[in-house]
Amino acid sequence: MQLYSEHYVTQKTERFVNKIWCLDNSIGESLIENKLVLPNGCFNLAFVTGNSIEVHTSKAKYEMNEGVYFCSQMTNKVLVNIHPKTKVTIVQLHTWALSLFPNYDLSDFTDSIIKINLEELPFKIQIDSNIEIILNTINTNFEALSDLNTEKNTIEKICEIIKNQDSEISVSEISTVLKTSQRLLQIKFKTATGLTIKKYIQILKFRKSVDQMVSSDLEKLKLTDIALYNKYFDQSHFIKKFKDVTKTTPKTFDPDSYFLSHKR
Template sequence: MDPIYNEYYVTGILTNFVKKLWILDNLSSRSPILQKGVPPNGCFTMAIVQGNGLHIRHKDQARHLPEGIYFCGQITKTLSLDILSSTKAAMIQLFPWTPACFGVSDAHLFTDKICSASELTYFKELNLDIMIGLNNEMVCNHLVKIFSPSFTTNAKVQIITKSTQLILGKRSDITVASLAKSMKCSERHLQKLFKNFIGISPKLFINIIQLREALDDVVYPNDKLTTVIQVALSNGYYDQPHFNNTFASFIGTTPKNFKEKEFYLTIKK
């Protein structure tokens, strides 16, 4: 794993809406870190960027993110990231249901997009800029302070929360039909809720979570999963071509040609 990358897992009440922080620390370097891939993971992200900033390339679009706070919707393809010299970025990985609990009901507008948090009604009153330059513990303390009073739920949010938790738990062993049945609603209603609160369809969300599980098996193989076909079948893919095509559509390369050092990936505990 790249020494510039590390993870910080939250505790206490913050575990209700934040999965972890992943930190890209290039503050002490005069050289940029170029062209690292960040695959989709099914989560939303708030980014605290300090210093010279980041360069992002995603879906044929390029953008510079100067120092500030940003909100990233669901990512459906791997994005390419440059970390400029004297830059640190702390990525707050929000659970899929978290934005819904803070009133975000138009998540489809942010799919595959990165916005300044100050532009969004949901966050601009939360004094987020104070987090720039804080250490991980202080960031988490501020998140508890601003998130806890704003955390709300209703029947729609409960469906989103339970359904995404079910997908994360069962991963490849679930379909949209079985999910709707578990939620006691129609598939059409579930599709609408996912568009509004997650930003993508339940099928695409399932596919992303399934792919990330398979990606972990590629990066951290065990004694039982030593071949690509074994990884494919164990993660619910019909065959190796099905797995190869899905992997390439999300990651941008095949499992055979995948190079771990070219990506920022979850650290296996």
């Protein structure tokens, strides 16, 4: 049995959905415990079937029994325990996906999880469906959503500017590009994501650093190189920010304890 797997959506759907990933302990007889997940700037829609999964965020402990859950932006590592006979299928939504639904105010919603009714989803789905059916449902609905929203909104534009920038960009520079006041951008972004623009930039920078560490030989690639490449002031600054999120140092970081993205 493969505990962790990733499944990829169509190119058009990828505008809003990064990927679908599964944590599958459905035929397991024992608890899988103390697995960790890092923040990555995405929201997650989780379909839990079977028994339950236990998730510890920096704010609370959540016992997620069978059902549908919406997971906010995470700013610190998350600890996961997966009970026997349990499967979790997770739709990873890009930062701007929820901004297409302006009735949602997520200003104070970070490091949190809420259970929602299946009827609240904008598409019909059976949460115990196999991955092919779930992929098809997600692709069909988000491709249609993309067709209905050909113009990028402000949140998507902000994220695109940040992603395409080689150096770290300030809110002031983003406001200049978009010809909008900094205050208005900050309010819109916080309402749509729960994060400040600065915090979002920090999360992306941190995750990029971790991915670089994991895919490199630290004996050859020094921490100073990673720090400077990812626009930290110096190695000490990088180590401090790393410990803020993981509670450990880069040298003692154990990738096997984490669910980390596969290289594509």
